[in-house]
Amino acid sequence: MDTRADDVRMEVNDDWAQRVRRRLSAAHVACVNLLSGPGSGKTTLIEAALRSLQGIPRIAVIEGERHTALDVARIVTCGARVIRVDAEPERHLEAKQVDHALEHFDLSSVDLLMVENAGNLAYSAPVDLGESYRVTVLSVSQGHEQTEKYPELFRNTDLVILNKIDLLPHVDFDLVHFNETLNRLYPNVPTIQVSCRAGTGIREWCGWLRTISGTAI
Numbered sequence: 030m031d032t033r034a035d036d037v038r039m040e041v042n043d044d045w046a047q048r049v050r051r052r053l054s055a056a057h058v059a060c061v062n063l064l065s066g067p068g069s070g071k072t073t074l075i076e077a078a079l080r081s082l083q084g085i086p087r088i089a090v091i092e093g094e095r096h097t098a099l100d101v102a103r104i105v106t107c108g109a110r111v112i113r114v115d116a117e118p119e120r121h122l123e124a125k126q127v128d129h130a131l132e133h134f135d136l137s138s139v140d141l142l143m144v145e146n147a148g149n150l151a152y153s154a155p156v157d158l159g160e161s162y163r164v165t166v167l168s169v170s171q172g173h174e175q176t177e178k179y180p181e182l183f184r185n186t187d188l189v190i191l192n193k194i195d196l197l198p199h200v201d202f203d204l205v206h207f208n209e210t211l212n213r214l215y216p217n218v219p220t221i222q223v224s225c226r227a228g229t230g231i232r233e234w235c236g237w238l239r240t241i242s243g244t245a246i
Contacts, residue, residue, distance in 0.1 A: 049159025
């Protein structure tokens with residue numbers, strides 16, 4: 030492993046992240062970086078927010094997706110402006126990609142930018158995209174030990190969404206252990222339990238998005 034090359038790449042990325050942050054701040058756009066492993070339900074969470082919020086706040090989406098545009102098509106169906114960014118295999122999105130994607134948006138007509146990051150917690154956790162907020166999405170099907178496996182991710186997250194809770198009766202997920210560990214290790218991180226299928230937690234999720242975008246009513 031070329032550690033020096035990785036360090037240089039991270040330094041370059043941090044410069045791009047600051048550029049993204051300045052551009053979004055100047056346009057008064059809040060940015061949410063959604064991080065998770067594959068299959069946790071990020072796209073479905075975005076779809077649920079778009080359908081429930083009905084344009085308040087005005088949301089644009091950057092999709093980190095490789096080879097296909099399946100998730101992009103789902104977001105387009107919800108009426109949101111969306112740009113696909115090619116996600117490298119076994120890597121993560123980078124701030125330079127986000128900055129280039131911003132060229133495709135009229136930021137004056139956007140209140141909130143949602144970035145669906147590539148599905149890799151280990152690679153994505155340390156990478157700054159210039160976001161205002163980080164949301165970590167976990168599915169109950171992925172096990173209850175994620176908070177212990179990825180400490181850097183949880184130390185820097187602003188919200189944890191425990192997704193697909195309708196599956197709890199069917200999977201080996203210790204909810205008590207998860208909650209106790211999260212509260213012990215990261216006591217200031219809020220958590221929302223969500224089932225998009227049942228509609229559980231969607232109101233709280235949308236309320237959080239409205240608050241950070243400055244459109245809470």
